[in-house]
Amino acid sequence: MLRNRFAILFALLSWLNTFAMAQTAASQAYTPISGRCPAGFNLVRMAGTPGNQTLSSSEASYVQNRKAHVLPQAWKTYLSNVLSTNPFLPDYVSRILSGASSEIPTLGIATSGGGYRAAIFGAGVLNALDARNSSSDAAGTGGLLQAATYLSGLSGSSWFITSLAQANFPTMQELIFGPANPTASNSSWGGWNADYDILTPSTNSAIDTQYYTNLADELLGKYDAGYVVTFADYWGRMLARHFASGTFSSNVFNDSYTHGAGLHSQSYSIPFPIVTADLQAPGQNSSEIIAEDYIPLTNPNIEFNVFETGSFDPQLSAFVPTKYLGTTNNSICVTNYDQSAFIAASSSELFNEANFTNTFNSEFGPILALMADLMPEPHVEYDIASWPNPFYGVAPDTFIDSTQTNLNMVDGGEDGEVIPLQPLLVKARGVDVIFAIDATDDINGFADGSSLIATQNRSSLYPSAYSFPPVPTSMGEYTAQNLTTRPTFFGCKTTSLNTSTPLLIYLANGGPPDGEAPLTNTSTSQTSYSSSEIQAMLTQTFVIATQGYPEKEATKDPYWPSCLACAVVDRARERAGVERSGICSTCMDRYCWDGDTLTTAAS
Structure with a gap:
């Protein structure tokens, strides 16, 4: 139990009353900084009304430059890999x-939440789409990652996405395991350090005691500067040891390093990264919460991207510069609040589900007691991520938190939408096709399709803002048709009413390949992995991502690379006014869900 894992923290309470805690380099780097805003600064950008929403000029420029300078060669590389497996693609696929x-x-690529399991599975799928992996190239799927325009993640996959972005887009192997000959510094990448447990990294109680003390100390500067500090800050400092630059196996417990404090969202050659979180609003309508979820679908979905943070949901449709998160007016600007690890912590803030606010008797009681003793926060919930509300007074008739001083954020999947599809449905982004990776823990560590149902339900609330293809409306249909154990295409049939609806390529962690023992259904609460365990999961994930929909007795569909390419270009084909032909006709019949049943495999 986590209670036992943290029992050692009770000893810290008396220790803290005896010794003063010096501010470390990490504490200084974690502290927000206030200063005069730039001349002509305007904090809030209104994004417009549904159907007429606009992107930030920075995002529009980034996407345009990517399309002009990166994607042409990326698509050619991907096409070459597909053709190496099947030279008989229809001409229109090659032309596009x-x-x-x-x-x-x-x-757009969306990868789901689900703790370390989701991070590993998502990385495994992207590894199968990575042109830098010779095995992926040989499988005919390599290069699709480089050809993507957007990449979204939440919860466990937010750890993956934020680490991928600020580590300068290394290969998946280097991202997870670190470089071969690392040099420990505050700015260099050291891998996920997964063999150190996120919660209890040592087997030595004295070392862990000092580790917990260091984590608390790293929050003091932010607290003393007058900002709300909650368990999410503490959680973020834990995550930073694994998913931010500056931590290596040689310095995990060395407090002379900043361990990712001060690192902000960055972007290099990576597809435009987006991380999402849910808003927990004091006035939310709890009657709208579905099943075992914790947040109503009607609450705004908050996205963090490298340039802006806010929501395209019509009840807000507003953004602020991510660089100036923490700012609440046009005069005094705050920087250094947009810490990469704190964004990941906000996206994975599940601790409200533990119901430990102000109870201190929960599994996390010792940490809460430590924080309450060191950084008391009267009348503040500890089990949320707190952000100063930059949208105070904005959209008072529709935005549920317009009068709140702080925004309370929790895990991005707590409304049931555990795959972060919403940002990729924004019509201003013009996404044609979404590769949706589902590594949720629905049934014995495997996905059951419920996240797609939640997205469909949420999109139906805002039909003028979002368009989502039809999907099965009950989990039983996914199971009965085995839609989670093979790639499935949704939205293959378009009409004049839904031409802006993206085609969805759905790849779920729904079960192991035939004949293999399950390796990828580990518990969401598992917070450490050996290198051999991760490698075995990556290997099995590669098979899942490249096998397609094998016919009876086969282990792989040899035409899966072609079928994937047919789906990727299908909306572009439609815009060009070209009819499906050749193998693409066969592929779409085979992989498309037609509203009743998926075409069954040949017997």
Whole structure:
């Protein structure tokens, strides 16, 4: 039990009353900084009304530059890998992917929550789509990652996405295991350090005691500066030891390093990264909460991207610069609040589900007692991530938190939408096709499709803002049709009413490949992994991502690379006014869900 894991913290309470805690380098780097705003600064950007929403100029420029300078070669590389497995693609596929057509796909990849399991599974799938992996190239799927325009994540996959972005887009192997010959410094990448448990990294109680003390100390500067400090801050400092630069196996317990404090969202050659969180609003309608979820679907979905933070949901439709999160007016600007690890912590803040606010008798009681003794927060919930509300007074008739001083954020999947699809449905982004990776823990560590149902339900609330393809409306249909154990395409049939609806390529962690023992259904609460365990999961995930939908007695569909390419270009094909033909017709019949049943495999 976590209670036993943290029992040692009770000893800290008397220790803290005896010794003063010096502010470390990490504490200084974690402290927000206030100063005069730039001339002409305007904190809030209104994004417009549904159907007429706009992107920030920075995002629009980033996407345009990526499409002009990165994607043409990326698509050609991907096409070459597909053709190496099947040279008989229809001409229109080759024309589109080679740049000979005026149409080009806008691809978004969304990878789900689910703790370390989701981070590993998501990385495994992206490894199978990575042109830098020779095995992926040989499988005909390599290069799709480089050709993506957007990449979204939440909860466990927010750890993955934020680490991938600020580590400068290394290969998945280097991202997880670190470079071969690392040099420990505050700015260099050291891998996920997964063999050190996020919660209890040592087997030595004295070392762990000092570790917990260091974590608390790193929050003092922020607290003393007058900002609300909650368990999410503490959680973020834990995550930083694994998913931010500056931590290596040689310095995990060394408090002379900043361990990711001061690192902000960055972007290099990575597809435009987006992390989501849910808003827990004091006035939310609890009657709208569905099943075992914790947040109503009607609460705003908050996205963090490298340039802006806010929501395209019509009840807010407003953004502020991510760089200036913590700012609440146009005069005094706050920087250094947008810490990469704190964003990941906000996206994975599940601790409200433990129901420990002000009870201190929970599994996390010792940490809460430590924080209450060191950084008391009267009338503040400890089990949320607190952000100063930059939208105070904005959209008072529709935004539920317009009068709140702080925004309370929790795990991005607490409304049931555990795959972060919402940002990729924004019409201003013009996403044609979404590769949705589902590693949720629905049944024995495997996915059951419930997240797609939640997205469909949420999108139906805002039809003018979002368009989502039809999906099965009950988990039983996913199981009966085995839709979680093979790739499935949703939204293959379009009409004049839904031409802006992205086509969805759904790949779930729904079970092991035939004949293999399950390795990828580990518990969401598992917070450490050996290198061999991760490698075995990556290997099995590669098979899941590249096998397609094998026919009876087969282990792999040899035409899966072609079928994947057919789906990727399908919206661009439609815009070009070209009919499906050749293997693409066969592929779409085979992989598309038609509203009743998926075409069954040949016997």
